[in-house]
Amino acid sequence: MKCRSTRFGSFEVPDDRIVRFPSGLLGFPESRQYVILDHDSEAPFKWLQSVDEPGLAFVILDPTIFHADYHVDVPVDALTEIQDGEEPQVAVVVILTIPSDDPGRITANLRGPLVISHTTKLGKQLVLSDEFPTRYPLFPSAPPAGDTSPRVEPTAECPA
Numbered sequence: 001m002k003c004r005s006t007r008f009g010s011f012e013v014p015d016d017r018i019v020r021f022p023s024g025l026l027g028f029p030e031s032r033q034y035v036i037l038d039h040d041s042e043a044p045f046k047w048l049q050s051v052d053e054p055g056l057a058f059v060i061l062d063p064t065i066f067h068a069d070y071h072v073d074v075p076v077d078a079l080t081e082i083q084d085g086e087e088p089q090v091a092v093v094v095i096l097t098i099p100s101d102d103p104g105r106i107t108a109n110l111r112g113p114l115v116i117s118h119t120t121k122l123g124k125q126l127v128l129s130d131e132f133p134t135r136y137p138l139f140p141s142a143p144p145a146g147d148t149s150p151r152v153e154p155t156a157e158c159p160a
Contacts, residue, residue, distance in 0.1 A: 003035055004054040007047070018051060019116055021123045022081065026112060031056055034123075045096070048114075060093040063108060066138050072126065074115050082115065082122035089118040097135065107135040 003013045013035045021032050031052040039045035044065050050056035063070040072092050082090070092115055094108045111132040116123040 001051065003049065003051050005049050005057065006055045007057055008037065008049065013051065016121070019048075019121050019123050021114075021125065023124060025058075025114075025125050026127070028053075028056060036060070046093070048093075048095075059096040059098060060114065061096055061108065063092065063094045063110065063113065066108070067110070067136065070110060072113055072115070072128070074126070078115060078124050078126060082117040082120060082124050084117075084120050086119060091116045091118065096138070104139055106138040108138060109134045110136045 001013050001015055001018060002010065004010050017035055019034045019036060021034065024030060024032050028050070031050045033051040034048050035051055037047040037049055039047055039059065044061055046060050048058040048060045074090065074092075079090070092113050094110060094113050097107045097109070099105050111128045111130075111134045112125055113128070114123055114125050
């Protein structure tokens with residue numbers, strides 16, 4: 001399948017690499033076919049590029065990389081929608097928001113994770129309870145936006 005992207009140009013994608021979201025994603029119900037692309041061979045980030053809309057792409061990440069306690073109980077109806085009756089083999093990823101003016105302020109949408117079946121290449125976006133934030137900071141100790149001054153902490157004594 002031929003894929004066009006405003007970020008990556010045109011490229012061929014084997015049909016078995018297309019991930020289909022029958023219900024679409026929140027805010028993008030018409031875009032249902034995506035391909036997962038490596039951001040960089042060394043980085044854990046991936047791109048979820050729409051095959052249907054060249055300008056639509058999301059940065060995604062396995063949430064356990066930055067939040068070891070993050071666990072999603074995938075509802076049975078969601079598993080039924082994306083599985084083929086076999087033992088569930090799914091990946092859970094979250095969509096990141098990277099502010100263009102301050103990339104250090106990356107946040108992850110923990111409330112709307114994507115569940116993708118390895119076997120069927122079908123996916124579904126879940127909507128979890130309010131206890132999961134939509135803007136969970138990946139780097140919570142980052143300095144405030146616009147603050148480029150170095151942090152200097154006074155010590156109790158001067159070194160001799």
